[in-house]
Amino acid sequence: MKAAVIGSGAWGTALAIRLCQNGHHVTMWTYEKDLIPEMERTRHNPRLPSAALPEGIQISGDYACARGCKLVVIASPSFPLRSVCRGVAPYIDSDAVVVSVTKGLEQGTHLRMSQVVAQETGKDVVVLTGPSHAEEVSVGIPTGCLSASENQDLAEFVQDAFMADNFRIYTSPDPIGAELAAALKNVIALCAGITDGLGFGDNTKAMLMTRGLTETARLGVALGAQKETFAGLAGVGDLIVTCTSMHSRNRRAGILIGQGKDPQEAMKEVGAVVEGYYAARSAYELGKAQGIDMPITEAAYKVLYEGANVQDAVKGLLSRQRKAEHEDAGWL
Numbered sequence: 001m002k003a004a005v006i007g008s009g010a011w012g013t014a015l016a017i018r019l020c021q022n023g024h025h026v027t028m029w030t031y032e033k034d035l036i037p038e039m040e041r042t043r044h045n046p047r048l049p050s051a052a053l054p055e056g057i058q059i060s061g062d063y064a065c066a067r068g069c070k071l072v073v074i075a076s077p078s079f080p081l082r083s084v085c086r087g088v089a090p091y092i093d094s095d096a097v098v099v100s101v102t103k104g105l106e107q108g109t110h111l112r113m114s115q116v117v118a119q120e121t122g123k124d125v126v127v128l129t130g131p132s133h134a135e136e137v138s139v140g141i142p143t144g145c146l147s148a149s150e151n152q153d154l155a156e157f158v159q160d161a162f163m164a165d166n167f168r169i170y171t172s173p174d175p176i177g178a179e180l181a182a183a184l185k186n187v188i189a190l191c192a193g194i195t196d197g198l199g200f201g202d203n204t205k206a207m208l209m210t211r212g213l214t215e216t217a218r219l220g221v222a223l224g225a226q227k228e229t230f231a232g233l234a235g236v237g238d239l240i241v242t243c244t245s246m247h248s249r250n251r252r253a254g255i256l257i258g259q260g261k262d263p264q265e266a267m268k269e270v271g272a273v274v275e276g277y278y279a280a281r282s283a284y285e286l287g288k289a290q291g292i293d294m295p296i297t298e299a300a301y302k303v304l305y306e307g308a309n310v311q312d313a314v315k316g317l318l319s320r321q322r323k324a325e326h327e328d329a330g331w332l
């Protein structure tokens, strides 16, 4: 089938390669029009240097490339997502299936990414997410992801479009959980990086990941997610990959902050989109609005946005009141 991938960052590129390898006719739209001649000549995208672009992938700087496509994958970072969707919307066919793969929350509105895409395109949007570094997917390293939609037919359509021996797609009826888990884990990954930068060990990271998952699931459930989604690929799966891998920009930014760099400097040094930075503000504000206790997210927010000292933030977390692991724990 004819497919368009709107966005040529590392992830859009990896997904375009995957779709092309599955026999689809793919056009990848790029914001960086000046890079098109180089990408066409070298068949490499500097955003994902490790992977070759198959000849079958067309590259375009024109949103009209979505016209006539049965599948339109929106692979923009979160900050320009609304404007990208507004640009491409007039060219999306009425029978096209639209997929959102962006991990984040819209600044100010705190909307999930698929909600933004749905508002701008008028479509029922499928969420594709999971533990999936572009660097690994693009070279065929076995990976599992989630195709989430309340509409089973749409979730299965997207499953079929991407599924391959080395790219297993599971379906889920919980797009809210899938997207919230994906967005909120980036905040925890940034904190995991900070613990590495401070020189802490595996024990610290395991505690942070587990307690981080607990508080993000708490917020997710308050916002309508299914708790089980946080124990699946989009939740704990993505948390593991993002908190432990050097491919993770969120973790890399956190390491630099833990080593004493200012957050802005750290993001500049990473040089690619650090979604956890933006998600920290939304998560913090959502947690406050919902009355949910989110100590790790709150500490991250204070370090990232209020100039709080990292050491003090850690001390604050470690000196919290003692408590039971589960709020509903009952003794026999």
Ligand SMILES: NC(=O)c1ccc[n+]([C@@H]2O[C@H](COP(=O)([O-])OP(=O)(O)OC[C@H]3O[C@@H](n4cnc5c(N)ncnc54)[C@H](O)[C@@H]3O)[C@@H](O)[C@H]2O)c1
Pocket: 007, 008, 009, 010, 011, 012, 013, 030, 031, 032, 047, 075, 076, 077, 078, 080, 084, 101, 102, 103, 104, 132, 133, 134, 135, 271, 272, 273, 275
């Ligand atoms: N990289 C991964 O492995 C991966 C995996 C899964 C999901 N994601 C998610 O995919 C999304 C995109 O991430 P990425 O890794 O592809 O990004 P990236 O950092 O590799 O690239 C950013 C892209 O944004 C484009 N861009 C910059 N300013 C823009 C603007 N004003 N309007 C439109 N486009 C603009 C750039 O041209 C570039 O193509 C993120 O939400 C990320 O969390 C990434």
